[in-house]
Amino acid sequence: MKLSVLDIFKIGVGPSSSHTMGPMNATRQFGLDLLERGLLDVTRQVSVQLYGSLALTGRGHCTDRAVLLGLEGFAPDTLDPDLVEPTLDRIRTTQKLNLMGTHEIEFDEVLDLLWLRDQVLPGHPNGMRVTAFGVGREPIYSEEFYSIGGGFVLRASELGQTDTQGPDVVIPYPFHSGDSLLAQCREHGLEIHELIAANERAFRPAAETEASLLKIWSVMQACVQRGFNASGLLPGSLKVRRRAPKLYRTLSESLEVRPLDVMDWVDAFALAVNEENAAGGKVVTAPTNGAAGIVPAVLMFYKRFEPGACEAGVLRFLYTAGAIGMLYKTNASISGAEMGCQGEVGVACSMAAGALVAALNGSNAHVTNAAEIGMEHNLGLTCDPIAGLVQIPCIERNAMGAIKAINAARLAMRGDGTHKVSLDHVIATMRQTGLDMSVIYKETSEGGLAVNVPEC
Ligand code: SF4
The missing domain is CATH 3.30.1330.90 (D-3-phosphoglycerate dehydrogenase; domain 3)
Structure with missing residues (x-):
């Protein structure tokens, strides 16, 4: 790969x-x-x-x-x-x-x-x-x-090619599946993020990759802040009102700390990014625009609420999320038109779940367990955007995906890393489910919410 x-x-x-x-x-x-x-x-x-x-x-x-x-x-x-x-x-x-x-x-x-x-x-x-x-x-x-x-x-x-960096790049630790990624890590005594960082050195100097990833992190944070500061309706016939600004104000101004405030903050982060996306703003594909809110929301959660969060943790997060995204891109697809929303929000949830474990210094087994859980409970998720706009169900779905990713990471870290369904099993299942899914649920707006909900 x-x-x-x-x-x-x-x-x-x-x-x-x-x-x-x-x-x-x-x-x-x-x-x-x-x-x-x-x-x-x-x-x-x-x-x-x-x-x-x-x-x-x-x-x-x-x-x-x-x-x-x-x-x-x-x-x-x-x-x-x-x-x-x-x-x-x-x-x-x-x-x-x-x-x-x-x-x-x-x-x-x-x-x-x-x-x-x-x-x-x-x-x-x-x-x-x-x-x-x-x-x-x-x-x-x-x-x-x-x-x-x-x-x-x-x-x-x-078509059919997955390598984008040309034939001259020779990476030290090639892998083509979750199992081979774990085998390479075992053989060479590496964490997943260390293996990916080593592979990236084949593309460019390490400092350049780190600078690019930190730039990506800063664009994600700026996107959240722009989403919080914005106001009014999103473009398009649905006249959807932005929710992130009000939620942000409510949370920021509250004098009381309630047990589930953290969940509200994660929702706010994800809504802010996807409202910006719907408005045509600057976002980071992670791995797509429709699902762009999940990875930043979970990373914002890590930075804001996890004690000991640091820049090294952010890099562990992004390298690991990237590794998981590569597995889906190579062995299935990250296109809603091919896989339905499981290929967008499902993949982003899986990436963020495994990445959060890595940021928290979990083991490779815990990372792949979390990534597997993150997808397993998104299998079959359809793509049926109303009026063809990336708004309903997309924006709210990112908030749900971010919460699910955090829960998947926690479930995995409470266990010993063993799990019956492997990451490869769930990726293959997603692919098969996507192929079996009717075309009306694959970014055509010809089924589901797109036909059952009046546009105005
Ligand atoms: S419903 Fe479709 S358009 Fe919306 S986020 Fe999911 S895959 Fe993308």
Whole structure:
């Protein structure tokens, strides 16, 4: 497995890693392809076709906005939120797009961005095709992209590949499953976080990885604070009111300490992140945007409420969470369009549960036990966002997932680390359950809450 922990945690914008960040990365990559092939200057028009889940829930997930911004050359991790609205207004008013920031081309959104709701490309439910045209609308280049979850994008020719760092990286402790990860740790006398840190040194110097992880932690904390300071309604037809600011004020101003206040704080942390995500704010995919609140909420819980919490514990947490995320990404999927919400909130819960054990200096056996519990009780969780917005059930579901992760860590640490269901068993079960799940529960908004709850 040659995934890096920095593949699992990426800084980006809401509301969706698969439907917002992925398409933005794809159209930007398309522009870079044109540049590399010497075709950018001769491109006069571009058309984008969205298929499957991207077409069905893309409007609520802001896929259209992401496609336009990517064609202008913006990337999710460096996007300045203040530039988004003026850029989109300009494109939509003038029907012209500044391709990769180099030259203007015609772009009529009605004709050039097509939502093919009843068609699916063969490689993945989140498929898109981008085509460039020269003079006289002559096609000059076309590519199929698949947004496979967590902001990852593959071309049709790359489907099935899980390594993202290229063939030259040789990691010292390769693993392909939970069992082989534990075996490597036993053989070399390492904790899981130590093994991952050693593997990361194959990608870049240790200091660079640590700095990147601490930056990710600071973006998570800033996101929580922005969510606490915000107010009003979230964008979209549901007119959902933010709950984190009021909960934060209530908790901060309370003179009384009640036994379950800690639970309220964890809820507040998770709600704050996912409300920011729903508003298109800056978040960390962990491992996706829809499930972005769970890992930060549990890490905030660790820092605020666990005696002896420290920066080293934060790093143990993030390395371990990354390891667990890699196992799901490699052996199943972190895409709601493939696995339902068990692949997003379930995976985030599993990552946070195992990671909290590591932060608290639990053993490797306790880590995998907690991660297994965190997924076992999310198996079968469907994805049915109302109105295609990443709001209901998504925001509240992150609060539930964070509490469940803490409980999973506590259950595991009260035991001796032995458990009948292994992490590999539960990952395989999630994958099988996802494959068996009806497509109406896999980010299409064609079943569940999305059809049973009136939109207004
Ligand atoms: S229901 Fe779950 S998987 Fe679906 S969009 Fe919401 S958070 Fe993502």
